[in-house]
Amino acid sequence: MTLFGELIAVFGQALLPPVVIAGVGAVAHRILHFDLHSVNRLSIYIFTPALMFTSLLRVDIRWSDGLLVLAFCLLVVIVMSTLGSLYAKLRGLDAATRSGVVLSASLYNALNLGFPVVLFAFGEDGLALAAVVVAANTLPHHGFGAYVAARGTRSRGESLLTLLRLPILYAIGLALAFRGFDITVPSVVLAPLELLAKGTIPVLLVTIGMELGRIQSSDSNRPDVWGAVLLRLLVGPLVAWGVSTALGLTGLLRSVVILQASMPTAIIPIVYAREFGGNVPFVSRAVVLSTVFGVVSVTVVLRFLK
Numbered sequence: 001m002t003l004f005g006e007l008i009a010v011f012g013q014a015l016l017p018p019v020v021i022a023g024v025g026a027v028a029h030r031i032l033h034f035d036l037h038s039v040n041r042l043s044i045y046i047f048t049p050a051l052m053f054t055s056l057l058r059v060d061i062r063w064s065d066g067l068l069v070l071a072f073c074l075l076v077v078i079v080m081s082t083l084g085s086l087y088a089k090l091r092g093l094d095a096a097t098r099s100g101v102v103l104s105a106s107l108y109n110a111l112n113l114g115f116p117v118v119l120f121a122f123g124e125d126g127l128a129l130a131a132v133v134v135a136a137n138t139l140p141h142h143g144f145g146a147y148v149a150a151r152g153t154r155s156r157g158e159s160l161l162t163l164l165r166l167p168i169l170y171a172i173g174l175a176l177a178f179r180g181f182d183i184t185v186p187s188v189v190l191a192p193l194e195l196l197a198k199g200t201i202p203v204l205l206v207t208i209g210m211e212l213g214r215i216q217s218s219d220s221n222r223p224d225v226w227g228a229v230l231l232r233l234l235v236g237p238l239v240a241w242g243v244s245t246a247l248g249l250t251g252l253l254r255s256v257v258i259l260q261a262s263m264p265t266a267i268i269p270i271v272y273a274r275e276f277g278g279n280v281p282f283v284s285r286a287v288v289l290s291t292v293f294g295v296v297s298v299t300v301v302l303r304f305l306k
Helices: 003-032 036-058 063-091 095-106 114-150 156-164 167-180 187-198 200-214 222-247 251-261 268-276 280-305
Strands: none
Touching: 003 114, 003 200, 003 280, 036 114, 036 167, 036 187, 036 200, 063 095, 063 114, 063 222, 063 251, 095 222, 095 268, 095 280, 114 167, 114 200, 114 251, 114 280, 187 200, 200 280, 222 251, 222 280, 251 280, 268 280
């Protein structure tokens, strides 16, 4: 099989199903005009915490490997944010746009898009490991993201309070506590949570399709947007590859962390930019472009991982 044929096969197996479901969400929102705020709240407060809790309970991973994943997430964010900051300074961008570049380059969509792609690429075992990445990423992504976006407009205390309202934190904490103390979760509690968890992937994909469908394109800072997109899609996978190698990650775990860190820009930077007075058109365009062209870059990354 030629390289092109292999790429098409990888795309059809791992990326086409998520793209189709997200497309359904985008079209449905255009026609039916859903209340996106309510849909997002369902995802944030019900479905995602259930998936995180059940995945972390069943994942077969040593504590030492979990710490390596945490180190991986921290190092990737540090390296990518440094590169984004350097690029913004070289381009002479204003403070709001500089924050947009840093957020767009360093925060990847490990949840809404990463979960489904990992599931289709590596199955349930890969999905459980992806939950470890998302858990390790919670503080770096949300804490760092809020700090960068709010720098100069909000206090650290206010940003931290926003973070502490996220139920995903408590789902992670409870799962780690149950594992650490070897406590068995009663089936009457676990069964409905697992049922909710099974619905998380389609809900996340439909949600990201709706979000992308409502983003308005803008010509503002077009060359600089492309710079941020290239940092995320081309440099991001290389940094992930290098960091995973330096930390000695191997096997399925290595493939999952690299794939997750190769995802397009997360949607959360738009939320932070809108909340804290950042350059919303810049970040929105970065999210759209990285997601569209990320279909190609992620396919290439998957080809080498498989």
